Amino acid sequence: MKLEWYHPEPPFDPRAEGLLPGVGGFPPSDRHLFLAGYTALCHSLPAGGRALEICGGFGKLAAALAKAVPDxxxxxxxxxxxxxxxxxxxxxxxxxxxxxAGDAFDLGGYPEGHFDLVFGQAALHHLAHDIDGLRDAVLRVIKPGGKLVFVFEPLGHNPWIAAIRAWRFARAELGDESNLFAHQFERLGQGFSRCEVQSFNLLGYPMKAASDRFGAVAEVVQTLDHRLMRWFPGLHRMAANCNLVFTK
Ligand SMILES: C[S@@+](CC[C@H](N)C(=O)[O-])C[C@H]1O[C@@H](n2cnc3c(N)ncnc32)[C@H](O)[C@@H]1O
Structure with missing residues (x-):
């Protein structure tokens, strides 16, 4: 499974804006990340289709998606x-x-090929201790051509970002922010035909505090991130966050 890394830029699907209540509060610097992830959700669920959110928490994103996609x-x-x-x-x-109420690793109650879309937000890093078990569970219930999408996941390849995260975790400023790595995406992608990794927050992570205070800076940082990752593709995996889009 070859991972396809990229940094999405606007325009995003206009319906994605309507899904923003699905994340409650978020800093301006993460706006493009959510809009890109929600665009993937909107494109993966046809009218009248079926979707399953795993690790849905309070259920806001599931509700926003159900409102956005007719029937x-x-x-x-x-x-x-x-x-x-x-x-x-x-x-x-x-x-x-x-x-x-249910376990993302135990989807045996759903028929094979039942869903157009299985998705999660801030979810994969809660399930990454058993990638094979997760893949077996979700792959079975997704129909051929269907999607598995994860929005807002933490990437761990950049030692500087991993150190900041570990420091904040030790200070109890983060609940659970365990890191994810490319080899886990490759392993999860076995059995899928395609795995896209949308990377965000390269410079944006250390500069988050500034860009969140001054909204306009967030746009500049996004543009810088985009240029840097386009000129030096190896930098994609050094970003702090990602969305993942697997196609069965
Ligand atoms: C960080 S929260 C994310 C909640 C929500 N997706 C959001 O964006 O606000 C992680 C959620 O994963 C759920 N979770 C953890 N392990 C799970 C599992 N094996 N099956 C189903 N849900 C699980 C937790 O109960 C929690 O609600």
Whole structure:
């Protein structure tokens, strides 16, 4: 499985904006990352199609996707089923939306080739201790040509970024931010025909604090990141974050 690395730039799918409530709050420097990831979600789920979100947490992204794609069936799965007044409102608004408690490694209850799209946000790094088990579970339920998409995952190849993350984790500033590596994507990609890695936050990671304070700086940093990664493709894996798009 050869990984295809790139840094997506605007324009993004106009429907992706409508999915931004699916992440709650995020810094301006991560805006392109989410818009690119959500563009992949919108392109992977046809009207009337079926999607499964794994590690869906409070279920906001599943709800936003169900609203964005007409007649789609979207299931939000997490170890703990999403609940609360926002969830009740979303369920009332979207007939195709449902939430279940379940384990991402155990999708045996779904028929083979059932979903156009399986996706997760800030999810893969919670599942990376058993890449083979995850691949076996998701590959079976995705239909041929269907997609597996992960949005907002931490990359660990850059020692400087890994050190900042470890430092912040040690200070209890991060919940769980274990790093992911290319060999894990290659392993997860076995059985898929294509694996795209969208990399973000190269300079943007150390400069996050500045660019988040001054919104305009975020745009400049994005452009710098894009140029650097285009001129020196080896820098893609040195970025801090990525989205992943696997095609079965
Ligand atoms: C960082 S949160 C991300 C939540 C949500 N996707 C978001 O973007 O806000 C990770 C979630 O993964 C869930 N999780 C961890 N291991 C899981 C597993 N094996 N199966 C299903 N969900 C799992 C946790 O319960 C948690 O809600």
């Amino acid at each position: 789609a069936e979207v299931i939000g799965l997490d170890l703990y089923a999403a609940s609360g007044s926002e969830v009740d409102a979303a369920l009332a608004e979207c007939p195709g939306l449902s939430y279940v």
